[in-house]
Amino acid sequence: MKTIKFNELEISKEIERAISDMGFEEATPIQTKAIPEILSGVDVLGQAQTGTGKTVAFGIPVLERIDTNDKSVQTLILCPTRELAIQVSEEIKRLGKYIPGLKTLPVYGGQPIQRQIQALNKGVQVVIGTPGRVMDHMRRKTLKLQNLKMVVLDEADEMLNMGFREDIEEILDVTPKQRQTLLFSATIPRAILDITKKYQKNAKTVKVVHRELTVPNIEQYYIELKKKNKLEILTRLIDIHNPKLSLIFCNTKRMVDELVVDLQGRGYFADALHGDLKQTQRDRVMNSFRNGNVDILVATDVAARGIDVDDVEMVFNYDVPQDEEYYVHRIGRTGRAGRTGRAFTFVVGKEIYKLKNIQKYTKTKISREQAPSVNEVEEAKADKILNEIKEVINNEKLSKEVNYIEKLLDDEYTSIDIAAALLNLSMGRVEEKEDTSDMDFGNTGAEPGMVRLFINIGKSQKVRVRDILGAIAGETGLPGEVVGKIDIYDKFTFVEVPKENGQKVLDVMKNNKIKGKKINIEPANSK
Ligand SMILES: Nc1ncnc2c1ncn2[C@@H]1O[C@H](COP(=O)(O)OP(=O)(O)OP(=O)(O)O)[C@@H](O)[C@H]1O
Numbered sequence: 373m374k375t376i377k378f379n380e381l382e383i384s385k386e387i388e389r390a391i392s393d394m395g396f397e398e399a400t401p402i403q404t405k406a407i408p409e410i411l412s413g414v415d416v417l418g419q420a421q422t423g424t425g426k427t428v429a430f431g432i433p434v435l436e437r438i439d440t441n442d443k444s445v446q447t448l449i450l451c452p453t454r455e456l457a458i459q460v461s462e463e464i465k466r467l468g469k470y471i472p473g474l475k476t477l478p479v480y481g482g483q484p485i486q487r488q489i490q491a492l493n494k495g496v497q498v499v500i501g502t503p504g505r506v507m508d509h510m511r512r513k514t515l516k517l518q519n520l521k522m523v524v525l526d527e528a529d530e531m532l533n534m535g536f537r538e539d540i541e542e543i544l545d546v547t548p549k550q551r552q553t554l555l556f557s558a559t560i561p562r563a564i565l566d567i568t569k570k571y572q573k574n575a576k577t578v579k580v581v582h583r584e585l586t587v588p589n590i591e592q593y594y595i596e597l598k599k600k601n602k603l604e605i606l607t608r609l610i611d612i613h614n615p616k617l618s619l620i621f622c623n624t625k626r627m628v629d630e631l632v633v634d635l636q637g638r639g640y641f642a643d644a645l646h647g648d649l650k651q652t653q654r655d656r657v658m659n660s661f662r663n664g665n666v667d668i669l670v671a672t673d674v675a676a677r678g679i680d681v682d683d684v685e686m687v688f689n690y691d692v693p694q695d696e697e698y699y700v701h702r703i704g705r706t707g708r709a710g711r712t713g714r715a716f717t718f719v720v721g722k723e724i725y726k727l728k729n730i731q732k733y734t735k736t737k738i739s740r741e742q743a744p745s746v747n748e749v750e751e752a753k754a755d756k757i758l759n760e761i762k763e764v765i766n767n768e769k770l771s772k773e774v775n776y777i778e779k780l781l782d783d784e785y786t787s788i789d790i791a792a793a794l795l796n797l798s799m800g801r802v803e804e805k806e807d808t809s810d811m812d813f814g815n816t817g818a819e820p821g822m823v824r825l826f827i828n829i830g831k832s833q834k835v836r837v838r839d840i841l842g843a844i845a846g847e848t849g850l851p852g853e854v855v856g857k858i859d860i861y862d863k864f865t866f867v868e869v870p871k872e873n874g875q876k877v878l879d880v881m882k883n884n885k886i887k888g889k890k891i892n893i894e895p896a897n898s899k
Protein backbone atom coordinates (compact mmCIF):
# COMPACT_ATOMS: atom_id res chain seq x y z
CA MET A 373 0.00 0.00 0.00
CA LYS A 374 1.19 3.49 -0.80
CA THR A 375 2.01 5.41 2.36
CA ILE A 376 2.48 9.14 2.73
CA LYS A 377 4.66 11.51 4.68
CA PHE A 378 3.18 12.98 7.83
CA ASN A 379 3.35 16.50 6.40
CA GLU A 380 0.95 15.43 3.65
CA LEU A 381 -1.68 14.80 6.33
CA GLU A 382 -3.75 17.68 7.66
CA ILE A 383 -2.10 17.86 11.05
CA SER A 384 -1.04 20.75 13.24
CA LYS A 385 2.52 22.06 13.38
CA GLU A 386 2.87 21.09 17.05
CA ILE A 387 2.10 17.45 16.38
CA GLU A 388 4.22 17.38 13.23
CA ARG A 389 7.15 18.64 15.26
CA ALA A 390 6.59 15.97 17.95
CA ILE A 391 6.44 13.26 15.28
CA SER A 392 9.67 14.41 13.81
CA ASP A 393 11.23 14.30 17.31
CA MET A 394 10.01 10.71 17.58
CA GLY A 395 11.95 9.96 14.40
CA PHE A 396 8.97 9.01 12.23
CA GLU A 397 8.95 10.06 8.58
CA GLU A 398 6.39 8.02 6.70
CA ALA A 399 2.98 7.30 8.12
CA THR A 400 2.34 3.55 8.32
CA PRO A 401 -0.50 2.11 6.17
CA ILE A 402 -3.03 2.10 9.04
CA GLN A 403 -2.06 5.68 9.88
CA THR A 404 -2.34 6.74 6.23
CA LYS A 405 -5.83 5.28 6.03
CA ALA A 406 -7.27 5.89 9.48
CA ILE A 407 -6.08 9.41 10.33
CA PRO A 408 -8.04 11.24 7.57
CA GLU A 409 -11.17 9.15 8.29
CA ILE A 410 -11.07 9.90 12.01
CA LEU A 411 -10.35 13.59 11.35
CA SER A 412 -13.47 13.68 9.16
CA GLY A 413 -15.46 12.81 12.28
CA VAL A 414 -16.76 9.31 11.51
CA ASP A 415 -16.65 6.31 13.85
CA VAL A 416 -13.88 3.90 12.90
CA LEU A 417 -13.26 0.19 13.44
CA GLY A 418 -9.54 -0.16 12.75
CA GLN A 419 -7.66 -3.38 12.14
CA ALA A 420 -3.98 -3.73 11.31
CA GLN A 421 -1.22 -6.17 12.22
CA THR A 422 0.71 -5.98 15.48
CA GLY A 423 3.40 -3.33 15.76
CA THR A 424 2.18 -1.26 12.83
CA GLY A 425 1.44 1.98 14.70
CA LYS A 426 -2.23 1.83 15.63
CA THR A 427 -1.59 3.98 18.71
CA VAL A 428 -0.41 6.94 16.63
CA ALA A 429 -3.24 6.24 14.16
CA PHE A 430 -5.79 7.18 16.83
CA GLY A 431 -3.44 9.34 18.94
CA ILE A 432 -3.01 12.08 16.33
CA PRO A 433 -6.71 12.68 15.63
CA VAL A 434 -7.50 12.47 19.35
CA LEU A 435 -5.07 15.32 20.01
CA GLU A 436 -6.23 17.34 16.99
CA ARG A 437 -9.71 17.48 18.46
CA ILE A 438 -8.76 18.62 21.97
CA ASP A 439 -9.73 22.15 22.90
CA THR A 440 -7.08 23.14 25.43
CA ASN A 441 -9.16 26.10 26.67
CA ASP A 442 -11.66 23.57 27.97
CA LYS A 443 -10.39 21.78 31.10
CA SER A 444 -12.94 18.95 31.06
CA VAL A 445 -12.28 15.37 29.92
CA GLN A 446 -12.76 15.30 26.16
CA THR A 447 -11.29 11.92 25.24
CA LEU A 448 -11.31 8.61 27.06
CA ILE A 449 -9.01 5.82 25.88
CA LEU A 450 -9.73 2.39 27.36
CA CYS A 451 -7.05 -0.31 27.45
CA PRO A 452 -7.27 -3.89 28.79
CA THR A 453 -4.18 -3.84 31.05
CA ARG A 454 -2.43 -1.41 33.34
CA GLU A 455 0.87 -1.70 31.52
CA LEU A 456 -0.81 -0.87 28.24
CA ALA A 457 -2.62 2.13 29.74
CA ILE A 458 0.72 3.48 30.95
CA GLN A 459 2.36 2.87 27.58
CA VAL A 460 -0.43 4.44 25.51
CA SER A 461 -0.48 7.38 27.86
CA GLU A 462 3.27 7.87 27.35
CA GLU A 463 2.90 7.75 23.56
CA ILE A 464 0.06 10.30 23.65
CA LYS A 465 2.16 12.51 25.89
CA ARG A 466 5.06 12.36 23.43
CA LEU A 467 2.74 13.25 20.55
CA GLY A 468 1.24 16.17 22.47
CA LYS A 469 4.36 17.57 24.05
CA TYR A 470 4.28 20.84 22.05
CA ILE A 471 0.56 21.47 22.59
CA PRO A 472 0.33 24.19 25.25
CA GLY A 473 -2.11 23.50 28.06
CA LEU A 474 -2.63 19.84 27.17
CA LYS A 475 -3.12 17.56 30.17
CA THR A 476 -3.25 13.77 29.93
CA LEU A 477 -3.55 11.19 32.71
CA PRO A 478 -3.36 7.41 32.97
CA VAL A 479 -5.74 5.90 35.54
CA TYR A 480 -5.42 2.25 36.51
CA GLY A 481 -5.92 -0.03 39.47
CA GLY A 482 -3.19 -0.70 41.99
CA GLN A 483 -2.13 2.94 42.00
CA PRO A 484 -3.30 5.14 44.91
CA ILE A 485 -6.66 6.51 43.80
CA GLN A 486 -6.25 9.72 45.80
CA ARG A 487 -3.35 10.82 43.65
CA GLN A 488 -5.42 10.24 40.51
CA ILE A 489 -8.33 12.19 42.00
CA GLN A 490 -6.10 15.18 42.71
CA ALA A 491 -4.79 15.15 39.17
CA LEU A 492 -8.31 14.82 37.73
CA ASN A 493 -9.49 17.75 39.85
CA LYS A 494 -6.88 20.01 38.30
CA GLY A 495 -8.40 19.41 34.88
CA VAL A 496 -7.38 16.73 32.37
CA GLN A 497 -8.47 16.53 28.73
CA VAL A 498 -7.35 13.01 27.82
CA VAL A 499 -7.80 10.10 30.23
CA ILE A 500 -6.23 6.74 29.43
CA GLY A 501 -7.43 3.95 31.69
CA THR A 502 -8.43 0.40 32.40
CA PRO A 503 -12.21 -0.18 32.56
CA GLY A 504 -12.21 -1.17 36.24
CA ARG A 505 -10.54 1.98 37.51
CA VAL A 506 -12.46 4.22 35.15
CA MET A 507 -15.71 2.77 36.56
CA ASP A 508 -14.42 3.38 40.05
CA HIS A 509 -13.82 7.07 39.28
CA MET A 510 -17.20 7.38 37.60
CA ARG A 511 -18.96 6.01 40.69
CA ARG A 512 -17.05 8.40 42.93
CA LYS A 513 -17.94 11.19 40.50
CA THR A 514 -14.26 12.08 40.24
CA LEU A 515 -14.36 11.44 36.51
CA LYS A 516 -17.07 13.28 34.61
CA LEU A 517 -17.69 12.24 31.08
CA GLN A 518 -20.55 14.52 29.99
CA ASN A 519 -18.29 16.67 27.79
CA LEU A 520 -16.63 13.71 26.12
CA LYS A 521 -16.09 14.05 22.38
CA MET A 522 -14.27 10.81 21.72
CA VAL A 523 -13.89 7.29 23.09
CA VAL A 524 -11.17 4.92 21.94
CA LEU A 525 -11.28 1.21 22.76
CA ASP A 526 -7.75 -0.10 22.22
CA GLU A 527 -7.70 -3.91 22.03
CA ALA A 528 -11.49 -3.86 22.20
CA ASP A 529 -11.75 -7.65 21.69
CA GLU A 530 -9.46 -8.35 24.63
CA MET A 531 -11.52 -6.17 26.92
CA LEU A 532 -14.52 -8.30 25.99
CA ASN A 533 -12.51 -11.51 26.60
CA MET A 534 -11.58 -10.24 30.02
CA GLY A 535 -15.20 -9.79 30.98
CA PHE A 536 -15.21 -6.00 30.80
CA ARG A 537 -18.26 -5.95 28.57
CA GLU A 538 -20.67 -4.66 31.23
CA ASP A 539 -18.20 -2.07 32.46
CA ILE A 540 -17.63 -0.81 28.94
CA GLU A 541 -21.33 -0.63 28.23
CA GLU A 542 -21.94 1.22 31.49
CA ILE A 543 -19.18 3.69 30.65
CA LEU A 544 -20.43 4.25 27.11
CA ASP A 545 -23.98 4.71 28.37
CA VAL A 546 -23.07 7.82 30.37
CA THR A 547 -21.16 9.49 27.55
CA PRO A 548 -22.84 11.92 25.10
CA LYS A 549 -24.61 10.26 22.19
CA GLN A 550 -22.91 12.47 19.62
CA ARG A 551 -19.43 11.29 20.67
CA GLN A 552 -17.06 9.73 18.15
CA THR A 553 -16.19 6.09 18.95
CA LEU A 554 -13.07 4.30 17.71
CA LEU A 555 -12.15 0.62 18.10
CA PHE A 556 -8.70 -0.75 17.32
CA SER A 557 -7.13 -4.21 17.36
CA ALA A 558 -4.99 -6.58 15.31
CA THR A 559 -7.79 -9.14 15.54
CA ILE A 560 -11.49 -8.45 15.16
CA PRO A 561 -13.62 -11.41 16.20
CA ARG A 562 -17.39 -11.55 15.69
CA ALA A 563 -18.24 -10.49 19.24
CA ILE A 564 -16.85 -7.04 18.46
CA LEU A 565 -19.48 -6.52 15.81
CA ASP A 566 -22.15 -6.41 18.55
CA ILE A 567 -20.38 -3.57 20.31
CA THR A 568 -19.92 -1.86 16.98
CA LYS A 569 -23.61 -2.08 16.15
CA LYS A 570 -24.71 -0.93 19.55
CA TYR A 571 -22.22 1.81 20.27
CA GLN A 572 -20.87 3.09 16.96
CA LYS A 573 -22.75 5.08 14.34
CA ASN A 574 -22.30 3.80 10.79
CA ALA A 575 -18.82 2.69 11.71
CA LYS A 576 -16.36 2.83 8.89
CA THR A 577 -14.13 -0.25 8.85
CA VAL A 578 -10.54 0.69 8.16
CA LYS A 579 -8.53 -2.43 7.50
CA VAL A 580 -5.05 -2.79 6.24
CA VAL A 581 -5.64 -6.05 4.50
CA HIS A 582 -3.12 -8.83 4.35
CA ARG A 583 -3.64 -12.48 3.82
CA GLU A 584 -1.78 -13.23 7.02
CA LEU A 585 -2.70 -11.93 10.44
CA THR A 586 0.94 -11.81 11.54
CA VAL A 587 3.69 -9.64 10.08
CA PRO A 588 6.08 -11.31 7.62
CA ASN A 589 9.21 -10.08 9.44
CA ILE A 590 8.67 -12.52 12.30
CA GLU A 591 10.21 -15.92 11.60
CA GLN A 592 7.91 -18.49 13.16
CA TYR A 593 8.97 -21.93 14.36
CA TYR A 594 7.65 -24.74 16.49
CA ILE A 595 9.54 -27.46 18.27
CA GLU A 596 8.04 -30.78 19.36
CA LEU A 597 9.46 -31.87 22.67
CA LYS A 598 8.76 -33.61 25.95
CA LYS A 599 7.46 -31.43 28.73
CA LYS A 600 10.41 -32.23 30.97
CA ASN A 601 12.84 -30.94 28.33
CA LYS A 602 11.26 -27.52 27.91
CA LEU A 603 13.60 -25.67 30.25
CA GLU A 604 16.73 -27.18 28.76
CA ILE A 605 15.65 -26.48 25.18
CA LEU A 606 14.61 -22.95 26.09
CA THR A 607 18.01 -22.13 27.55
CA ARG A 608 19.78 -23.67 24.57
CA LEU A 609 17.77 -21.50 22.19
CA ILE A 610 18.53 -18.41 24.24
CA ASP A 611 22.23 -19.26 24.33
CA ILE A 612 22.35 -19.89 20.59
CA HIS A 613 20.40 -16.83 19.45
CA ASN A 614 21.55 -14.53 22.20
CA PRO A 615 18.58 -12.15 21.89
CA LYS A 616 18.87 -8.68 23.38
CA LEU A 617 15.48 -9.11 25.06
CA SER A 618 13.12 -12.03 25.01
CA LEU A 619 9.59 -12.57 26.17
CA ILE A 620 8.38 -15.98 27.30
CA PHE A 621 4.68 -16.71 27.61
CA CYS A 622 3.22 -19.35 29.90
CA ASN A 623 -0.45 -20.21 30.31
CA THR A 624 -0.57 -19.93 34.10
CA LYS A 625 0.81 -17.64 36.79
CA ARG A 626 2.17 -20.66 38.58
CA MET A 627 4.14 -21.76 35.53
CA VAL A 628 5.50 -18.22 35.16
CA ASP A 629 6.74 -18.24 38.76
CA GLU A 630 8.27 -21.70 38.40
CA LEU A 631 10.05 -20.85 35.20
CA VAL A 632 11.48 -17.62 36.59
CA VAL A 633 12.91 -19.54 39.53
CA ASP A 634 14.40 -22.15 37.21
CA LEU A 635 15.92 -19.55 34.90
CA GLN A 636 17.33 -17.50 37.77
CA GLY A 637 18.69 -20.71 39.23
CA ARG A 638 20.59 -21.19 36.00
CA GLY A 639 21.92 -17.68 36.21
CA TYR A 640 19.68 -15.99 33.66
CA PHE A 641 18.43 -12.53 34.21
CA ALA A 642 14.72 -13.26 34.24
CA ASP A 643 11.71 -11.80 35.99
CA ALA A 644 7.96 -12.39 36.13
CA LEU A 645 4.91 -10.40 35.10
CA HIS A 646 1.41 -11.57 35.95
CA GLY A 647 -1.77 -10.43 37.60
CA ASP A 648 -1.03 -11.68 41.12
CA LEU A 649 1.89 -9.31 41.58
CA LYS A 650 1.51 -5.98 43.33
CA GLN A 651 1.32 -3.01 41.02
CA THR A 652 4.61 -1.58 42.30
CA GLN A 653 6.25 -4.90 41.48
CA ARG A 654 4.67 -4.96 38.00
CA ASP A 655 5.92 -1.44 37.34
CA ARG A 656 9.38 -2.29 38.55
CA VAL A 657 9.61 -5.40 36.34
CA MET A 658 8.33 -3.58 33.25
CA ASN A 659 10.81 -0.77 33.80
CA SER A 660 13.70 -3.20 34.29
CA PHE A 661 12.70 -4.96 31.09
CA ARG A 662 12.40 -1.72 29.13
CA ASN A 663 15.82 -0.52 30.22
CA GLY A 664 17.43 -3.93 29.74
CA ASN A 665 18.26 -4.71 33.37
CA VAL A 666 16.11 -7.78 33.02
CA ASP A 667 16.55 -9.36 29.62
CA ILE A 668 14.06 -12.20 29.90
CA LEU A 669 10.49 -11.40 30.81
CA VAL A 670 8.35 -14.41 31.68
CA ALA A 671 4.68 -13.50 31.54
CA THR A 672 1.09 -14.60 31.29
CA ASP A 673 -1.13 -13.12 28.61
CA VAL A 674 -1.21 -9.81 30.51
CA ALA A 675 1.82 -8.94 28.43
CA ALA A 676 0.39 -10.30 25.18
CA ARG A 677 -1.54 -7.24 24.06
CA GLY A 678 -0.14 -3.99 22.79
CA ILE A 679 3.08 -4.00 24.80
CA ASP A 680 5.78 -2.29 22.76
CA VAL A 681 9.39 -2.78 23.83
CA ASP A 682 11.98 -2.03 21.15
CA ASP A 683 14.56 -4.75 21.54
CA VAL A 684 12.38 -7.82 22.00
CA GLU A 685 14.07 -10.09 19.47
CA MET A 686 12.49 -13.37 20.48
CA VAL A 687 9.14 -14.57 21.76
CA PHE A 688 8.65 -18.05 23.18
CA ASN A 689 5.38 -19.81 23.69
CA TYR A 690 6.57 -22.02 26.51
CA ASP A 691 2.99 -23.27 26.49
CA VAL A 692 0.88 -23.31 23.33
CA PRO A 693 -1.65 -20.47 23.75
CA GLN A 694 -5.24 -21.54 24.49
CA ASP A 695 -6.62 -19.28 21.87
CA GLU A 696 -5.55 -18.68 18.27
CA GLU A 697 -5.84 -14.92 18.69
CA TYR A 698 -3.43 -14.97 21.59
CA TYR A 699 -0.81 -16.51 19.36
CA VAL A 700 -1.04 -13.51 17.04
CA HIS A 701 -0.74 -10.98 19.86
CA ARG A 702 1.94 -12.87 21.79
CA ILE A 703 4.36 -13.24 18.89
CA GLY A 704 3.52 -9.67 17.84
CA ARG A 705 5.63 -8.43 20.77
CA THR A 706 8.60 -8.90 18.45
CA GLY A 707 9.06 -7.74 14.86
CA ARG A 708 7.58 -4.32 15.60
CA ALA A 709 7.82 -1.22 13.41
CA GLY A 710 9.52 -3.17 10.61
CA ARG A 711 12.15 -4.83 12.80
CA THR A 712 12.83 -8.54 12.52
CA GLY A 713 12.02 -11.11 15.17
CA ARG A 714 11.78 -14.81 15.90
CA ALA A 715 9.01 -16.75 17.58
CA PHE A 716 9.33 -20.30 18.93
CA THR A 717 6.37 -22.36 20.12
CA PHE A 718 6.91 -25.46 22.25
CA VAL A 719 4.56 -28.26 21.37
CA VAL A 720 3.98 -31.34 23.53
CA GLY A 721 2.14 -34.39 22.17
CA LYS A 722 -1.40 -33.68 21.04
CA GLU A 723 -0.90 -29.94 21.19
CA ILE A 724 0.23 -30.28 17.62
CA TYR A 725 -3.47 -30.13 16.68
CA LYS A 726 -3.79 -26.78 18.42
CA LEU A 727 -0.81 -25.58 16.45
CA LYS A 728 -2.43 -26.66 13.18
CA ASN A 729 -5.49 -24.62 14.13
CA ILE A 730 -3.33 -21.62 14.86
CA GLN A 731 -1.72 -21.94 11.44
CA LYS A 732 -5.11 -22.12 9.79
CA TYR A 733 -6.34 -19.07 11.66
CA THR A 734 -3.26 -16.91 11.06
CA LYS A 735 -2.74 -18.19 7.50
CA THR A 736 0.98 -18.35 8.09
CA LYS A 737 3.53 -21.08 7.95
CA ILE A 738 5.05 -22.05 11.25
CA SER A 739 8.12 -24.12 10.39
CA ARG A 740 9.08 -27.20 12.29
CA GLU A 741 12.49 -27.05 13.92
CA GLN A 742 14.56 -29.70 15.64
CA ALA A 743 15.46 -29.02 19.23
CA PRO A 744 19.02 -27.68 19.20
CA SER A 745 21.76 -29.97 20.51
CA VAL A 746 24.49 -29.14 23.00
CA ASN A 747 26.87 -29.13 20.04
CA GLU A 748 24.94 -26.35 18.41
CA VAL A 749 25.15 -24.31 21.59
CA GLU A 750 28.90 -24.83 21.58
CA GLU A 751 29.15 -23.95 17.92
CA ALA A 752 27.24 -20.74 18.54
CA LYS A 753 29.63 -19.88 21.34
CA ALA A 754 32.65 -20.63 19.14
CA ASP A 755 31.15 -18.53 16.34
CA LYS A 756 30.76 -15.63 18.66
CA ILE A 757 34.38 -15.84 19.76
CA LEU A 758 35.65 -16.30 16.19
CA ASN A 759 33.80 -13.14 15.19
CA GLU A 760 35.35 -11.30 18.08
CA ILE A 761 38.75 -12.59 16.96
CA LYS A 762 38.14 -11.23 13.45
CA GLU A 763 37.30 -7.86 14.93
CA VAL A 764 40.49 -7.86 16.96
CA ILE A 765 42.60 -8.84 13.92
CA ASN A 766 41.03 -6.03 11.90
CA ASN A 767 41.09 -3.33 14.52
CA GLU A 768 43.93 -3.86 16.96
CA LYS A 769 47.69 -3.63 16.79
CA LEU A 770 48.98 -7.11 17.57
CA SER A 771 52.75 -6.85 17.08
CA LYS A 772 53.53 -7.76 20.68
CA GLU A 773 51.29 -10.78 20.55
CA VAL A 774 52.81 -11.84 17.24
CA ASN A 775 56.21 -11.90 18.93
CA TYR A 776 54.97 -14.25 21.63
CA ILE A 777 53.32 -16.58 19.16
CA GLU A 778 56.47 -16.72 17.05
CA LYS A 779 58.30 -18.13 20.04
CA LEU A 780 55.82 -21.00 20.16
CA LEU A 781 56.15 -21.53 16.43
CA ASP A 782 59.87 -21.98 16.99
CA ASP A 783 59.00 -24.75 19.42
CA GLU A 784 57.51 -26.68 16.48
CA TYR A 785 53.82 -26.04 17.05
CA THR A 786 51.82 -25.06 14.00
CA SER A 787 49.82 -21.86 13.97
CA ILE A 788 46.66 -23.98 13.74
CA ASP A 789 47.61 -25.80 16.96
CA ILE A 790 48.14 -22.51 18.69
CA ALA A 791 44.92 -20.95 17.43
CA ALA A 792 42.89 -24.02 18.43
CA ALA A 793 44.43 -24.05 21.91
CA LEU A 794 43.65 -20.36 22.31
CA LEU A 795 40.06 -20.94 21.23
CA ASN A 796 39.79 -23.73 23.75
CA LEU A 797 41.13 -21.44 26.45
CA SER A 798 38.87 -18.57 25.59
CA MET A 799 35.75 -20.73 25.42
CA GLY A 800 36.66 -22.01 28.84
CA ARG A 801 37.30 -18.50 29.97
CA VAL A 802 33.95 -17.33 28.71
CA GLU A 803 32.40 -19.78 31.11
CA GLU A 804 34.65 -18.74 33.91
CA LYS A 805 33.94 -15.10 33.31
CA GLU A 806 30.26 -15.85 33.26
CA ASP A 807 30.46 -17.66 36.55
CA THR A 808 32.25 -15.12 38.65
CA SER A 809 32.37 -11.81 36.75
CA ASP A 810 33.30 -9.02 39.10
CA MET A 811 31.22 -7.93 41.99
CA ASP A 812 28.62 -6.36 39.82
CA PHE A 813 26.07 -9.12 40.01
CA GLY A 814 23.29 -7.24 38.35
CA ASN A 815 21.06 -7.50 41.34
CA THR A 816 17.52 -7.86 40.16
CA GLY A 817 15.54 -6.74 43.10
CA ALA A 818 18.23 -7.05 45.80
CA GLU A 819 18.06 -4.61 48.70
CA PRO A 820 20.41 -1.63 48.37
CA GLY A 821 23.91 -2.60 49.36
CA MET A 822 23.19 -6.31 48.97
CA VAL A 823 23.99 -8.77 46.21
CA ARG A 824 22.13 -11.87 45.28
CA LEU A 825 23.91 -15.17 44.82
CA PHE A 826 21.80 -17.80 43.19
CA ILE A 827 21.75 -21.33 44.41
CA ASN A 828 21.15 -24.31 42.22
CA ILE A 829 19.77 -27.18 44.18
CA GLY A 830 18.50 -30.29 42.48
CA LYS A 831 14.79 -30.77 43.14
CA SER A 832 15.34 -34.07 44.91
CA GLN A 833 17.93 -32.65 47.29
CA LYS A 834 16.78 -31.85 50.77
CA VAL A 835 18.98 -29.07 52.04
CA ARG A 836 17.65 -27.00 54.88
CA VAL A 837 17.89 -23.23 54.85
CA ARG A 838 19.64 -22.99 58.14
CA ASP A 839 22.19 -25.60 57.06
CA ILE A 840 23.15 -23.38 54.15
CA LEU A 841 23.39 -20.19 56.18
CA GLY A 842 25.17 -22.05 58.96
CA ALA A 843 27.71 -23.55 56.61
CA ILE A 844 28.37 -20.19 54.98
CA ALA A 845 28.87 -18.56 58.34
CA GLY A 846 31.20 -21.36 59.44
CA GLU A 847 33.29 -21.27 56.28
CA THR A 848 33.57 -17.50 55.95
CA GLY A 849 33.97 -16.79 59.63
CA LEU A 850 31.28 -14.13 59.29
CA PRO A 851 28.72 -13.97 62.08
CA GLY A 852 25.42 -15.59 61.05
CA GLU A 853 23.42 -12.38 61.03
CA VAL A 854 25.97 -10.71 58.78
CA VAL A 855 25.83 -13.40 56.12
CA GLY A 856 22.47 -12.09 55.05
CA LYS A 857 19.18 -13.73 54.33
CA ILE A 858 18.10 -16.59 52.18
CA ASP A 859 15.00 -16.26 50.12
CA ILE A 860 12.67 -19.12 49.50
CA TYR A 861 10.61 -18.84 46.41
CA ASP A 862 8.96 -22.18 45.82
CA LYS A 863 12.34 -23.70 46.57
CA PHE A 864 15.58 -21.97 47.54
CA THR A 865 16.79 -19.61 44.94
CA PHE A 866 19.23 -17.15 46.32
CA VAL A 867 20.98 -15.76 49.33
CA GLU A 868 21.21 -12.03 49.67
CA VAL A 869 24.45 -10.89 51.28
CA PRO A 870 26.04 -7.49 51.98
CA LYS A 871 28.02 -6.37 48.94
CA GLU A 872 31.33 -6.21 50.78
CA ASN A 873 31.04 -9.88 51.73
CA GLY A 874 29.78 -11.00 48.33
CA GLN A 875 33.07 -12.27 46.94
CA LYS A 876 34.01 -14.03 50.14
CA VAL A 877 30.68 -15.82 50.36
CA LEU A 878 30.76 -16.67 46.67
CA ASP A 879 34.23 -18.19 46.99
CA VAL A 880 33.14 -20.36 49.88
CA MET A 881 29.88 -21.41 48.32
CA LYS A 882 31.32 -22.46 45.02
CA ASN A 883 31.76 -26.21 45.19
CA ASN A 884 31.17 -26.16 48.88
CA LYS A 885 29.73 -29.32 50.30
CA ILE A 886 27.01 -28.63 52.77
CA LYS A 887 25.92 -31.67 54.73
CA GLY A 888 27.43 -33.81 52.05
CA LYS A 889 25.38 -32.21 49.29
CA LYS A 890 27.13 -30.29 46.61
CA ILE A 891 25.43 -26.96 46.06
CA ASN A 892 26.07 -25.01 42.97
CA ILE A 893 26.22 -21.26 43.33
CA GLU A 894 25.93 -18.85 40.47
CA PRO A 895 25.96 -15.06 40.42
CA ALA A 896 22.80 -13.46 39.14
CA ASN A 897 24.04 -11.95 35.92
CA SER A 898 25.88 -14.93 34.51
CA LYS A 899 24.48 -16.03 31.23
N1 LIG B 1 5.06 6.12 11.30
C1 LIG B 1 5.87 5.42 12.05
N2 LIG B 1 7.15 5.20 11.69
C2 LIG B 1 7.99 4.48 12.48
N3 LIG B 1 7.64 3.94 13.67
C3 LIG B 1 6.38 4.11 14.08
C4 LIG B 1 5.43 4.86 13.31
N4 LIG B 1 4.27 4.87 13.99
C5 LIG B 1 4.45 4.17 15.12
N5 LIG B 1 5.72 3.73 15.20
C6 LIG B 1 6.31 2.90 16.28
O1 LIG B 1 5.96 1.56 16.02
C7 LIG B 1 5.88 0.82 17.24
C8 LIG B 1 4.58 0.02 17.29
O2 LIG B 1 3.46 0.89 17.37
P1 LIG B 1 2.15 0.52 18.19
O3 LIG B 1 2.49 0.09 19.56
O4 LIG B 1 1.22 1.65 18.03
O5 LIG B 1 1.63 -0.76 17.36
P2 LIG B 1 0.19 -1.42 17.33
O6 LIG B 1 -0.22 -1.45 15.92
O7 LIG B 1 -0.69 -0.77 18.31
O8 LIG B 1 0.52 -2.91 17.76
P3 LIG B 1 -0.30 -3.94 18.71
O9 LIG B 1 -1.33 -4.59 17.85
O10 LIG B 1 0.74 -4.90 19.16
O11 LIG B 1 -0.88 -3.13 19.80
C9 LIG B 1 5.97 1.85 18.36
O12 LIG B 1 7.27 1.79 18.92
C10 LIG B 1 5.73 3.16 17.65
O13 LIG B 1 6.38 4.23 18.32
Ligand SMILES: [Mg+2]
Binds near residue numbers: 526
Ligand atom coordinates in the same frame (compact mmCIF):
# COMPACT_ATOMS: atom_id res chain seq x y z
MG1 LIG C 1 -1.56 -1.26 20.07
